[in-house]
Amino acid sequence: MSKRDYYEVLGVAKNASEDDIKKAYRKLAMKYHPDRNQGDAAKGAEEKFKEVKEAYEMLSDAQKRAAYDQYGHAGVDPNMRGPGGPGAEGFGGFAEAFGDIFGDMFGQGRGRGGNRVYRGSDLSYAMEITLEEAAKGKDAQIRIPSWEACDTCHGSGAKPGTSAKTCGTCQGSGTVQMRQGFFSVQQTCPHCRGTGKIIPEPCMTCHGQGKVKRQKTLEVKIPAGIDDGMRIRSTGNGEPGTNGGPPGDLYIEIRIKKHDIFERDGDDLHCQVPVSFITAALGGEIEVPTLAGKAAIDIPEGTQAGKQFRLRGKGIKGVRASYPGDLYCHIVVETPVKLTEYQRKLLRELEESLKKGGAKHSPSAESWTDRLKSFFS
Numbered sequence: 001m002s003k004r005d006y007y008e009v010l011g012v013a014k015n016a017s018e019d020d021i022k023k024a025y026r027k028l029a030m031k032y033h034p035d036r037n038q039g040d041a042a043k044g045a046e047e048k049f050k051e052v053k054e055a056y057e058m059l060s061d062a063q064k065r066a067a068y069d070q071y072g073h074a075g076v077d078p079n080m081r082g083p084g085g086p087g088a089e090g091f092g093g094f095a096e097a098f099g100d101i102f103g104d105m106f107g108q109g110r111g112r113g114g115n116r117v118y119r120g121s122d123l124s125y126a127m128e129i130t131l132e133e134a135a136k137g138k139d140a141q142i143r144i145p146s147w148e149a150c151d152t153c154h155g156s157g158a159k160p161g162t163s164a165k166t167c168g169t170c171q172g173s174g175t176v177q178m179r180q181g182f183f184s185v186q187q188t189c190p191h192c193r194g195t196g197k198i199i200p201e202p203c204m205t206c207h208g209q210g211k212v213k214r215q216k217t218l219e220v221k222i223p224a225g226i227d228d229g230m231r232i233r234s235t236g237n238g239e240p241g242t243n244g245g246p247p248g249d250l251y252i253e254i255r256i257k258k259h260d261i262f263e264r265d266g267d268d269l270h271c272q273v274p275v276s277f278i279t280a281a282l283g284g285e286i287e288v289p290t291l292a293g294k295a296a297i298d299i300p301e302g303t304q305a306g307k308q309f310r311l312r313g314k315g316i317k318g319v320r321a322s323y324p325g326d327l328y329c330h331i332v333v334e335t336p337v338k339l340t341e342y343q344r345k346l347l348r349e350l351e352e353s354l355k356k357g358g359a360k361h362s363p364s365a366e367s368w369t370d371r372l373k374s375f376f377s
């Protein structure tokens with residue numbers, strides 16, 4: 001692949017001033033910033049950024065620029081600048097590259113001083129969803145904070161018309177030597193907090209930060225089967241890194257609202273189904289709810305309270321499960337209330353009739369009586 005002309009890469013004229021080159025570089029570096037180029041675009045942007053950075057490094061150095069003007073690419077070797085140069089592969093190279101541009105933009109020297117690169121903090125976001133949404137999955141939109149370079153100061157943090165000054169305490173190195181007895185300890189400069197620069201008149205918009213907090217909308221895909229307490233990671237959507245460090249991640253923590261009918265236990269669902277004592281005694285078809293709508297089950301004659309019926313596959317298919325869980329219907333036998341005189345009479349007659357039949361009509365009571373007997377004897 002033939003190398004593009006450095007002036008062409010930056011889109012400036014051959015006689016461009018140092019200032020023009022710097023401006024063009026900032027503009028392009030912002031354009032290929034990783035926050036603005038995610039997913040498939042990120043790879044291309046990284047290549048572009050390396051190209052832009054190399055061009056800037058050559059043209060911003062008067063000696064290298066002169067050599068390049070005279071001999072072209074043969075006159076300068078970008079790989080002659082030690083580890084982390086344009087030849088470096090992987091994220092390390094990229095992060096190092098951004099160390100430079102952010103150092104420049106935030107008035108923190110050229111990135112090679114004492115400026116440490118830090119990864120941004122992770123953020124967490126709690127999202128409440130219904131059980132139905134958890135079972136089916138959901139495309140959600142959330143508003144999250146995002147940071148952009150400040151428009152007022154173009155990221156320098158200094159009030160327009162003023163500029164950052166080299167820190168007098170550390171002479172711009174970001175670190176100071178502290179003597180402790182026989183030892184000399186290097187510490188982060190307390191005056192400039194390691195940036196090497198002091199902003200005498202901070203920008204009013206960003207309070208000297210060089211960046212402002214905004215809101216952005218993020219599309220989140222909630223996978224079907226997600227359970228309470230699970231987290232979804234959105235890579236790179238946390239807080240921005242410091243000195244070009246990579247951003248943190250955003251964690252979306254799922255909370256499932258309490259459901260009126262179902263209780264979830266892993267991939268299984270449980271529900272209480274009230275059944276009249278007549279139906280429980282005679283047996284019959286009862287209607288039960290499922291997440292997919294109504295279903296009918298046949299309960300046998302003589303069904304006791306607390307009996308459970310399992311509906312296979314009517315639970316939830318977990319995120320990593322191959323099969324859905326089951327639905328357990330727990331029978332709650334209901335005692336009739338607000339009886340009329342006639343109904344009372346019928347029940348008394350029924351009771352008389354059952355007594356004549358003896359213990360065979362009440363299997364639980366029978367074993368209960370036996371157990372009581374042995375308990376008291």
Ligand SMILES: [Zn+2]
Nearest residue numbers: 150153203206
């Ligand atoms: Zn500002």
Ligand SMILES: [Zn+2]
Nearest residue numbers: 167170189192
């Ligand atoms: Zn300092």
